[in-house]
Amino acid sequence: MGVLVVGGGITGLVAARALARDGIPVLLAEAGPRLGGKISTARVDGLTIEEGPDSFLATRPAGTALVRELGLGDELIGTAGTRTVYIRHRGRLVPMPEGLGLVLPTKALPFARTRLFSWPEKVRMALDVVSPRSMPADDIAVGVYLRGRLGNPLVERLAGPLVGGVYGTPIDELSLDAVVPTLRVAEHEHRSLLLAGLADGRKLRAAAARRAAANPGVKPLGAFVTLRGGLDGLPAAVESSARSAGADLRTGLGVRSLARVGAGVTAEFGDGSRARFDGVVIATPANAAAVLLREPLPGAARALDGIPHGTSVLVTLAYRREQVAHDLSGHGYLVPQSEGGPIAACTWSSQKWAGRAPAGTVLLRMFVRDEGPSTSLPGPALVAAARADAERTLGISGVPTMVRTARYEGAMPRYTVGHLDRVAAVEAAMAAWPEVTLAGASYRGVGLPDCIAQGQAAAARVAERLATGEGPGEPSIAPAVAALA
């Protein structure tokens, strides 16, 4: 019996490893020249440059648990230095109020004192405390809901740049149920979002105090973690573990089409070869999965077409420390759309993470906003825009010592309103072909821990089907893989 995993990003790698460790023959086919997908770390002139994700949430256990299982627990590091993140407001950097959760304040005082909002704007926000519940039964855009409860300034200056930025989607299109379902729970339980945030803050601080008392002298890593030597250590370790368990992982091998043959699946590869499998995990973005399902399962392909994808562009710049006037005490700044320009955020990677740049070098990670035509600007125009933004905001003189651009064209899933319904429609359509399972960032979470959890769940589902004898066909993967060699 054998399984084909399509796509060698973190989701596919995790699925392949889990299947191989279950003793199931597995072939992973990755179209690109390397494994890891969007996780990509470049090393240039002593700089460690993350060209995709630079960290992941420690609060979602699947990521840190996998890292520890792979023996990399000692490599986990939290952020360095002062954790302040700034918002650019009217051209100036204003610190985000301390104790801000994803969108709600968990402490009242810093919010009351922040210079980000005027007193009338703060009074408008505080009306939330006396407002009746307003959550609709159906999904709603995060921005639309928050504007109603807390007013426009909070959405435009904080929630938009923060949440919209993380999901690469304008906050007025972003699905509340898919992205921040906690807001629904918060309103249900507390009526007021502000009161819910403060209650949450009390709980979080009590839990942190309990952890600190139980582990005296241990400094908590914080909400975001990465690997000391670079995030590509994660896919590399999954790859090596999968190979040791017997998985066959191939790069430069795209899957061109899938077809049903009895209870099995025939795959045609980019080099024209074909092979038959008992099960398939498609761990590509949904738009690439739709291409594979267009012929054999048109209903599923149509449902997949309903999940929109955008483009992500990241420009990384390095400068000598003496070129930068700003004291860089913090982790970076976010740029609300009202500030204009194509740049959405700038992370000060050299300050945020230890070991990313040699002493005396500043490494900046500039995110281009995926709204309007900005991401379609040619590379040199984007670099010029990124440089102008950083140089103006941080008082930088002279030219960068290094520039790199990473572009993910049409490969970023957008969780717009109704996302969970679209995923349910995909799952309903896929029920007609149980040998094929979908997993990855397009469906149930874009963060690395969510992708890892989805890869593991997909492998468990396929392994279960094979073990219970439901559906798997006769031929095994072994001759198929041999034929490909």
Ligand SMILES: Cc1cc2nc3c(=O)[nH]c(=O)nc-3n(C[C@H](O)[C@H](O)[C@H](O)COP(=O)(O)OP(=O)(O)OC[C@H]3O[C@@H](n4cnc5c(N)ncnc54)[C@H](O)[C@@H]3O)c2cc1C
């Ligand atoms: C700039 C950027 C910053 C990010 N920052 C963070 C962060 O800080 N923290 C975080 O948790 N997440 C972050 N993310 C999101 C996270 O990186 C992704 O959601 C995650 O890596 C997706 O993994 P995946 O395996 O599902 O898909 P991918 O990594 O997209 O892998 C899919 C693979 O499938 C391959 N493929 C496609 N079609 C075929 C085919 N027909 N045949 C064979 N192979 C095929 C592709 O080549 C690709 O390698 C970021 C993403 C980007 C782009």
